[in-house]
Amino acid sequence: MLTKRTPGRPLAAALLVAAQVAVAQPLGRPGLWETSARNPELDQARAAMQERMAAMTPAQRAQMQALMNSRGVGVTPSGAVRVCVTPEMARGEMPAAMPEGCKGSTQAKGRTLAFRYSCPGGNEGHGEFVYAEDGRSYTGWTDVVAQGRTTHIEHSGKWLAADCGNLEPPRRAR
Numbered sequence: 001m002l003t004k005r006t007p008g009r010p011l012a013a014a015l016l017v018a019a020q021v022a023v024a025q026p027l028g029r030p031g032l033w034e035t036s037a038r039n040p041e042l043d044q045a046r047a048a049m050q051e052r053m054a055a056m057t058p059a060q061r062a063q064m065q066a067l068m069n070s071r072g073v074g075v076t077p078s079g080a081v082r083v084c085v086t087p088e089m090a091r092g093e094m095p096a097a098m099p100e101g102c103k104g105s106t107q108a109k110g111r112t113l114a115f116r117y118s119c120p121g122g123n124e125g126h127g128e129f130v131y132a133e134d135g136r137s138y139t140g141w142t143d144v145v146a147q148g149r150t151t152h153i154e155h156s157g158k159w160l161a162a163d164c165g166n167l168e169p170p171r172r173a174r
Contacts, residue, residue: 029135030090032164035157036080037142042153046079072170084164113140122148129155 053061068075074082092108104117111131118124122145129140136159144151 028085028090028131028138029159030085030087031162032160032167033083033085033157034076034080034160035083035155036078038154039151041151043079049075050077050079069167072168074167082160082167084167084169086169089169127153127155129157135159 053064056064065074072084074084076082099119102117102119104115106113106115108114111133113129113131114127115129116124116126125142125144127140127142129138131138138155138157140155142153142155144153
């Protein structure tokens with residue numbers, strides 16, 4: 001059986017990189033952040049993930065959520081990503097966790113954060129986030145090249161609380 005190859009997985013990885021870069025910088029605040037991204041392909045991948053999660057038994061779903069939480073990723077029922085930011089990450093002393101083999105850089109100017117990253121296999125991206133004056137929200141964009149195609153993603157994020165609850169911070173980049 002042949003399956004159609006979609007850029008969903010590289011785009012999902014790009015979304016996680018962008019979410020972690022956005023909130024783990026000197027412009028953000030420590031604590032629990034909720035980020036969302038708008039793009040038709042990501043919406044499709046998010047819907048497929050929600051279908052797979054819904055088909056799991058409650059025990060399997062709880063196990064999957066615990067695994068994601070232990071890796072610094074929480075996903076809401078609507079598909080928004082939650083990230084726990086430590087004080088060190090918020091001060092820019094600890095880089096955001098990146099998928100294995102990926103490298104990235106950031107540059108902050110005023111309330112604007114520009115970033116660029118590249119991963120093995122030719123997947124790369126760059127973008128920009130602009131933070132509110134109080135550091136509790138941001139909007140931004142990322143242009144991602146995955147599987148030879150460029151995709152534009154619009155982002156937004158908001159700080160939810162100082163306490164991350166059971167969500168662990170992302171693991172430190174190696």
